[in-house]
Amino acid sequence: MTKQNFFNSVFEVVKLIPYGRVTSYGAIAAYLGAKSSSRMVGWAMNASHGLEEKIPAHRVLNRNGLLTGKMHFGGNTMQELLEKEGIEIENDQVKNFKTLFWDPEKELMKDFN
DNA sequence: GTGGTGACGACAC
DNA sequence: GGTGTCGCCACCA
Numbered sequence: 670m671t672k673q674n675f676f677n678s679v680f681e682v683v684k685l686i687p688y689g690r691v692t693s694y695g696a697i698a699a700y701l702g703a704k705s706s707s708r709m710v711g712w713a714m715n716a717s718h719g720l721e722e723k724i725p726a727h728r729v730l731n732r733n734g735l736l737t738g739k740m741h742f743g744g745n746t747m748q749e750l751l752e753k754e755g756i757e758i759e760n761d762q763v764k765n766f767k768t769l770f771w772d773p774e775k776e777l778m779k780d781f782n
Numbered sequence: 783g784t785g786g787t788g789a790c791g792a793c794a795c
Numbered sequence: 796g797g798t799g800t801c802g803c804c805a806c807c808a
Contacts, residue, residue: 675806694789695791698790703804704803705802706804707790708790708791708803709804709805709806712790712804713789713805714789715806716806732792740789747789
């Protein structure tokens with residue numbers, strides 16, 4: 670629980686995203702208590718590039734389930750990774766996003782109970 | 783210390 | 796409903 674920095678906390682949450690599930694920047698931001706600062710989540714993802722830790726940033730999408738950051742993965746890497754996990758992508762957007770959506774606050778709180 | 787920037791979100795038009 | 800604008804806060808130059 671090295672909550673040294675904001676984006677470090679983001680990594681902790683992102684790494685908790687289960688296989689074949691996705692979440693949104695806003696959800697993570699809200700979990701960290703800064704839903705208004707969803708940009709910071711994306712900024713944290715930017716830092717995940719050079720990290721040794723394997724951050725499944727491809728599972729983090731924007732509020733619409735759109736693969737906003739696929740360009741940062743390089744081409745369609747992000748989409749291929751999601752499809753490899755059984756997630757259907759259509760027009761750079763996750764199908765059944767509402768179903769595959771993984772809310773950290775909800776899921777983690779359920780785990781505590 | 784100040785200013786600019788950003789893988790977003792919400793609201794206004 | 797699509798587009799434009801503001802806000803939000805951490806990080807870098």
